[in-house]
Amino acid sequence: MWRCALPPLLRYPTVDELGARAAALVARHPGNARLRRAGLSRAGTPLWLLCVGHGSRQALVVAGPHANEPVGGATALRLAERALADPRLTEGADVTWNLLLCLDPDGLRRNEGWLRGPYTLDRYFRNFFRPGFLEQPEWLPDGAAAAALPETRALLDLHDELRPVFQCSLHGVDVGGGFVELTRDLPGLARRVARIAAGLGIPRELGPYDTLYWPNLGPAVYRIPPPSRGDLAAAITEAAVESTWYHPHRYGTVTAVVEAPMWGVAAVEDDSPPVDGSGILRTVSHGLRGDARLLEVLLARIRPYVSAVPDAARLLAPVEDYLLVCPGLADTWDPDVPDGARPLPLLSTGHLAALRIAGRRLALRTAGLLHQLVTRAGIDPAGALPELDRLIDEWCADYRDGCGARWIPVARQVEYQSRVVLAAFDLAARRASAPSRSGESGWGTEAAVPMHRE
Numbered sequence: 001m002w003r004c005a006l007p008p009l010l011r012y013p014t015v016d017e018l019g020a021r022a023a024a025l026v027a028r029h030p031g032n033a034r035l036r037r038a039g040l041s042r043a044g045t046p047l048w049l050l051c052v053g054h055g056s057r058q059a060l061v062v063a064g065p066h067a068n069e070p071v072g073g074a075t076a077l078r079l080a081e082r083a084l085a086d087p088r089l090t091e092g093a094d095v096t097w098n099l100l101l102c103l104d105p106d107g108l109r110r111n112e113g114w115l116r117g118p119y120t121l122d123r124y125f126r127n128f129f130r131p132g133f134l135e136q137p138e139w140l141p142d143g144a145a146a147a148a149l150p151e152t153r154a155l156l157d158l159h160d161e162l163r164p165v166f167q168c169s170l171h172g173v174d175v176g177g178g179f180v181e182l183t184r185d186l187p188g189l190a191r192r193v194a195r196i197a198a199g200l201g202i203p204r205e206l207g208p209y210d211t212l213y214w215p216n217l218g219p220a221v222y223r224i225p226p227p228s229r230g231d232l233a234a235a236i237t238e239a240a241v242e243s244t245w246y247h248p249h250r251y252g253t254v255t256a257v258v259e260a261p262m263w264g265v266a267a268v269e270d271d272s273p274p275v276d277g278s279g280i281l282r283t284v285s286h287g288l289r290g291d292a293r294l295l296e297v298l299l300a301r302i303r304p305y306v307s308a309v310p311d312a313a314r315l316l317a318p319v320e321d322y323l324l325v326c327p328g329l330a331d332t333w334d335p336d337v338p339d340g341a342r343p344l345p346l347l348s349t350g351h352l353a354a355l356r357i358a359g360r361r362l363a364l365r366t367a368g369l370l371h372q373l374v375t376r377a378g379i380d381p382a383g384a385l386p387e388l389d390r391l392i393d394e395w396c397a398d399y400r401d402g403c404g405a406r407w408i409p410v411a412r413q414v415e416y417q418s419r420v421v422l423a424a425f426d427l428a429a430r431r432a433s434a435p436s437r438s439g440e441s442g443w444g445t446e447a448a449v450p451m452h453r454e
Contacts, residue, residue, distance in 0.1 A: 010410065010411070011115070011117050011410055012071065012074060012115050012116075013070070013073050013077070014108070014109075014112055014115060014116075015045065015102060015105045015108050015109055018048070018073045018076075018077070018101045018102055019046070019048050019101070021077050022050045022077065023035060025077070025080055025081070025084070026050070029052075032053060032054070032084055032090070033050065033051065033080065033084060034050075034051045035048060035049070035050050036048075036049050036051070037049070038100060038155075038158055039150055039151065039153065039157070040150055040154075041104070041105050041106045041150060041151055042106055042149065042150060042151070043105075045105040045106060045109075046105075047102070047103065047105070047151065047154050048101045048102070049098055049099065049101070049158070050076065050077075050080055050098075050099040050101060051096055051098050051099070052080050052083040052084055052090060052096070052097040052099070053083060053089070053090030053091065053097055054090070054091075055091065055093060055094040055095040055096045056094055057093070057094050057095045057096070058095070058096055058098060058162040058163065058165065059095050059096070059097050059164055059165065059166045059167075059425060060098045060162055060166070060167045060248075061075075061079060061097065061099045061100065061167075061168045061170065061421065062103055062155065062167065062168065062169045062170065062244075063076040063100060063101055063102055063103065063170045064100075064101070064103050064107075064108055065104060065136070065137060065171065066107075066130055066136065066171060066172070067106075067107025067108050067110060067111055067129055067130050068107075068111055068128055069170075069171050069174075070111065070115060070172070071170065071172045071260050071262070071410070071413045071414060071417060072102075072170025072171065072172065073101055073102050073108075074410065074413075074414045075260075075414050075417040075418050076099040076100070076101055077099075077101075078415075078418045079097065079099060079418050079421060079422070080099055082418065083097045089422075095165075095429070098158070098162060098164070100155070100158070103137050103151055103155060104131070104136075104151060107130065107131055110129035111127065113126075113127030114127035114128070119407055119410075120396075121175075121263065121405065122392055122396045124262075125365065125367070125368040125392055125396065126371055126372070126392060127368070127372070128365055128368040129315075129318075129372075130318055130365070131314060131317065131318060132314075132318045132320070132321050133318075133321050134317070135149065137149050137151035137152045137244075138152075138155075138243050138245065139243055139244075140152070140242040140243055140244065140247070141242070143242055144156055144242065152244065155244050156244065156247060159244070159247050159248040159251070159253075163253070164248060164251070164253050165252065165253060165254070165428065165429070166254050166255075166425050166428040166429070167245075167253050167254070167256070168255070168256045168257075168421050169244075169245060169256070169257045169258070170258055170417060170421075171257055171260070172259065172260055172261070172262055172413070173205065173260065173261040173262065174261075174263065174361065175261070175263045175265060175357050175360075175399055175403070176205050176261050176263075176264070176265055176268050176354060176357050177203035177204050177205030177206075177220070177261050177264060177265065177269060178193070178197055178204055178205060178220065178258075178259055178260050178261055178416060178417075178420070179193075179206075179211070179220040179221065179222065180193060180220065180221045180256055180257065180258055180259070180420060181211065181214075181221075181222045181223075181257040181259075182221065182222070182254065182255070182257075183224050183245055183249060183254060183255040184254045184255075184431075185217055185223065186217075186221075186254065186256070186427040186428060186431065187427070188427055189217070189221050189423060189424055189427055190217060190219050192423040192427075193219075193420055193423065194219060194220070196416060196419045196420055197220075197416065200412050200415060200416045200419075201264075201408075201412070202260070202261065202264060202408065202412070202413075202416045203261065203264045203265060203266050203269045204219060204220035204268075204269050205220060205259070205261075205268045205354060206220055206268065206269055206270075206348065206351070207268070207347065207348055207350045207351030207352075208222070208259075208354055209354050209355050210358075212344070212345065213342060213345070219271075224246070224255070226246065227242040227246055252432075254424075254428040254431065258420050258421055258424070260414075260416050260420075262407070262408060262413065263399070263405040263406060263407055264405070265353060265357060265403050265404055265405050266404060267349065267350065267353035267403065268353045268354050268357070270348065270350045270353065271348045271349070271350055272349050273349070274347065274349045274352055277335075277347055278335040280352045280356070281333050281334065281335050281344075281355070282334065282335060284333055284352070284356050284359050285329075285330040285334035285337075285359075286330075286334070287360075288326055288329060288330040288333070288362065288363070289326070289327065289330045291326075291359070291362075291363035291391075291395075292323055292326035292330070292362075292363070294391070295319075295363065295366045295367060295370065298367075298370055298382075298384050298387060298388065299319060299370060301382035301384055302370060302373060302382050302384050303316075304382075305377055305379065305380075305381055306373045306376075306377050308377070309373055309376045309377050315369050315372060315373050316369075318365070318366075318369060319369050322365055322366045323366060325362070326362055329359070329362075330359075332344070333355055353403070357399075357403060360398060360399065360403075363391075363395060364392065364395050364396070367388050367392050368392065370384070370388055371385070371388045371389070371392065374388065
């Protein structure tokens with residue numbers, strides 16, 4: 001039933017290949033690996049949970065929460081292989097690894113137009129898909145009790161069943177650098193991330209735009225603030241709503257969100273003061289406003305002709321989300337707009353590079369989704385396709401030539417992400433084994449995982 005012809009780590013695995021590889025691992029290690037269905041997606045696709053080890057403590061790894069970030073599935077398989085090969089990661093730590101291979105398999109299938117390569121920026125953005133904010137399974141905008149997506153319910157049920165000591169959400173940065181977000185501090189993680197990144201030639205993102213106001217726990221490591229109520233735009237850009245990252249917090253869980261870049265940009269690692277920060281901010285904010293206006297005009301021209309496109313609403317939802325947040329972000333970044341309630345912090349050269357990348361990302365994603373709407377319609381009475389092609393080519397060239405974006409091979413992305421996960425797990429295990437303030441022990445000293453040489 002399962003077939004797998006995927007060369008090791010040469011490209012991203014598809015939904016079907018993830019299941020096939022997991023089944024093959026279980027067949028080779030029937031005593032230490034199990035595969036079970038944790039739920040079903042909206043389209044009826046199984047949500048496969050690969051479990052390795054028999055420890056009483058639980059580690060939960062969630063791959064594929066964002067449909068356009070496929071590195072996590074390959075990383076989950078790599079982690080399973082390492083745990084099966086190294087008993088210190090299972091029996092030695094009294095831990096079971098629970099690896100959810102893809103939280104949004106339906107969305108991942110929609111990315112198969114670029115998933116198999118060749119990996120070029122224009123191919124990626126012309127075939128990009130990520131659902132609208134309200135259809136992303138990690139977010140709980142109305143709280144856990146009201147969560148309606150079956151993928152979200154399956155993940156929440158796993159939290160309550162496993163009560164994991166460690167949860168890791170595997171994400172990908174399309175253009176930029178790697179970084180980590182934590183719900184609880186893990187002292188020493190920033191140093192380990194720096195060593196791993198340097199060894200693999202992965203730039204660290206020292207000022208991601210979505211962590212702009214978050215506490216910094218060390219270079220490229222950020223503390224996720226507790227969720228708070230806000231408007232939709234704030235929720236989309238700042239993770240201001242309740243999420244599955246914080247849901248298991250009540251069990252003492254440490255959640256780590258590990259971001260691995262696809263195209264690396266060296267400038268995001270530059271912590272020097274900018275030469276002309278205000279000038280750069282003006283260029284970025286004015287550019288974002290101009291790009292958004294162009295895209296709004298194109299959307300208005302296209303909209304009357306795409307109603308017959310199957311599932312057009314799913315493509316339009318993220319377009320409308322991106323266009324919703326663009327004006328507010330441009331105002332926030334513009335030094336000539338009076339400061340609102342949240343003025344910008346002191347920005348480094350790396351911060352400014354990340355903001356430039358983020359503004360362009362919003363425009364390119366929108367243009368790519370509009371391109372798909374027109375091509376799926378099969379006709380272009382609005383004459384929008386040549387303009388969309390021109391914009392996508394121009395903006396991708398800016399990433400390559402203006403930002404210096406360079407492809408990072410899949411094998412290196414996976415190696416980076418898996419090593420960072422293991423480093424975070426090691427520190428979480430040591431944290432859990434340390435005596436609490438009340439004098440009670442956590443896991444006990446036998447639970448600490450030996451340091452991994454990078």
